[in-house]
Amino acid sequence: MNILIVDDDLVDRKLIKKMLISDGSHHHDITEVTCVSEGLDAIENTHFDIILLDYNMPKEDGIEMLIEMRAKPKLGNTAIIMISSSENSALAIECIEAGAQDFLPKGDITRDSLNKALIYAKKRFEAEQRMHNSYLAVKHMAERDQLTGLSNRYHFEEILKVMIANNKRAKNCVALLALDLDNFKNINDTLGHSVGDEILIQTVERIHSCLRQNEGFARLGGDEFAVIIGGICNINQIGMIANRILAEVSKPFLHEGRTLNCSVSIGSALYPNDATESHELLKCADIAMYRSKQSGKSRISFYKEQYQYEFSRRVDIQNSIKEHIEEKNFRLFYQPVYCSKTQMMTGVEALVRWPDTTIHYTPDEFIPIAEECRLIDPLGKWIIASALEQLSLWQQSYETPLTLSINISPIQLQKKILETYLLETIKTYNLKTSSIILEITETAFMENSKEVIEILTSLSNKGFRIALDDFGMGYSSISHLISYPIDIVKLDKSMQSLDGENNKRLKIIESLSLMLKKLDFSVVAEGIETKAQHQLCKKLNIDYLQGFLFSKPMPANEINLILDDYCRKIILK
The missing domain is CATH 3.30.70.270 (Reverse transcriptase/Diguanylate cyclase domain)
Incomplete structure (x- = not known):
């Protein structure tokens, strides 16, 4: 073994060295120093298997060297036996707790006890190192992300x-x-x-x-x-x-x-x-x-401090959405869609509304949050089931054929289970797929276009009609009309801002309408609020009209009144 003796007493050093040399069964390389500073210098340059360290020395005690070595991994990779002229048990405990492998009173040291102490101290130190390394490995695993290696x-x-x-x-x-x-x-x-x-x-x-x-x-x-x-x-x-x-x-x-x-x-x-x-x-x-x-x-x-309020509001909305979905508290309103030529209601668009509570949120607030936190799936299922059930009731009560438009979130379109759920619900209420219009925004086409095409094509093949909603909202691309299985195009609310002086926009709308007609799309103008807009739609030969000028979104019982009125007119004829 390579052994370092740190002791200021020359007689004690010589005695210990003699005991080590006299053991013929082991060969030891022995280095002697007289103080802590010399000992630290020695271990900086040489690796020792064992250090025999005197507790009491004039300038610095051996315990100080022990503590410094254990605090620095590069210095501490050595077994240490503390030696002392004192036989105080409290002193021995202090040394062991500070990181020594053994404590030997100088008066009890013999050749045999010294050699046993060397062997046991080295083995004990190696066992402690293995345990420490295992601890570090487990600690590293506990602190690290397994995929990236980053801190967790x-x-x-x-x-x-x-x-x-x-x-x-x-x-x-x-x-x-x-x-x-x-x-x-x-x-x-x-x-x-x-x-x-x-x-x-x-x-x-x-x-x-x-x-x-x-x-x-x-x-x-x-x-x-x-x-x-x-x-x-x-x-x-x-x-x-x-x-x-x-x-x-x-x-x-x-x-x-x-x-x-x-x-x-x-x-x-x-x-x-x-x-x-x-x-x-x-x-x-x-x-x-x-x-x-x-x-x-x-x-x-x-x-910014104001974001705290906005975040808290967002969390409140998210928690409320989950609660209202579970309790089925959301409401459906229906906005009529009218035929431009006959002025008759031909269909309705189902629009989800916040429950009738003291705190109210608009769809523009809660739907994006539902999408972000993936609550749009259960909310969407509730909308589909409730709207189809209502359509079934209308078809049973009135002979007037009615279509139902349902807005489909881009999140819902990413899952093929949407088609399965639609078909199962339609079967439950004995409806035809041709009476259902699925409204998709252009945003949905910008992400995962391949998957979206596959899902929409499959739905179209089953008889569902696909409407491109808010056409012209910013992502507009004529190629979407060709690439996707679209039947209906809904022009966005930009028509609201048209007036006699806005010639460029007017010409764009005229050209767009003409193009859609030549491509055999059914065209719906939504957001119609003024008579001037209505007249423009007539001039452009728009097929269907929707907006507050004709009717606001309303609960199902008010749609019943419109249908009742149609029935009376038919009877009178």
Whole structure:
């Protein structure tokens, strides 16, 4: 063994060395030093198997060397036996608790006891090292995300606390970025989790390339990440890093020759400006990130106090949606659709409304939230079942043929179970698929177009009629009319702003209407509120009309009154 003796007493050193040399069964390389500083210098340059360390020395006690060695992994990789002229048991316990493998009173040392102590101390130290390494391995697994190798949420929160404490002493700011991939669930749902995992790994690599080595980076779960940036002097530093991340992540991903697009929304919160506690800072960054999502995604938002109210409102709406779905409290209103030539109601559009409670939210508020938190699936099923049941009642009570339009969310279109549910519900209420119009916005065609085409084509083949809603809202492309199985085109509400002076827009509407007619689409003008708009629709030979000029959305019993009136007119004729 390679042994270091640290003892200021020359006689004791010589005695111990003699005992070690006299043991002919073992060969030892022995180094002697007289104080702690010499001992530390020795272990800096040479690895020793055992250190025999005297407790009491003039300048520094051996226990100080022991504590320093155990505090520094590079110095502490050696078994240590403390030796002392004292036989105090409390002293022995202190040494063992500080990291020594054994304690030997000098008066009890013999050749045999010394050699046994060396062997046992070395084996004990090796066993302790194995246990420590196992602990470190388990600790690493507990603190790391298995897919990406990044810190997980638990470890990240510990790092954040330390980072805040360090920067507090240095009187620096700490920025926390909360990142969430946009529409990542679509990739998992349509291409599978293995592809999703590959995108996550590539995303981590791209974000890593935008960060300095000392900036904390963690995966908090799913497609959520966080970055800690210390030593912030001004907000521009945060913006520069965030914009680099936005640019890198937005670059196309390649998978088996296929191009996939993904982006990230980022929220930023600053210590101590926005919060002084780590959990509050993380909450503020999350709120800012949700603001980025609501503002169009693929951007950064800096936390503002007003966002707290907006976030709380959003959480209240989300919780209320879930509760009202379970209790079936939502209401359906129906807006009539009229034939332009006969002025007769030919169909209705089913529109979901918030329950009749003291707190009221508009569809523009709660439907996007239902889509984001995946509550649109159960809500959509309730709308389909309730609307089809009502259509069945109307068809049983009135001879007037009536179509029913149902708005289908892009989220619902991503699941083939939609078709199964529609067909089962239609069978339950003995309806024909031709009486159902499924309204799809152009936004749905911009994501997963291949899958959307397959689902819509299958629905069309089963007899459902497909309406392209809000045509001209910004994603407009004539190619959609050709590529997708569309039967009906609903012009958006931009016609409301037409007047005699807006010649360019008028000519666009005229040309668009003519083109749709030549392509044999049925055309519906929605949002008609004035007589001038009505006259324009007549001039353009629009097929169907819908808007407040004719009728607001109403409950089913008021639709009954319209149908009753039609029946009376038929009888009178």
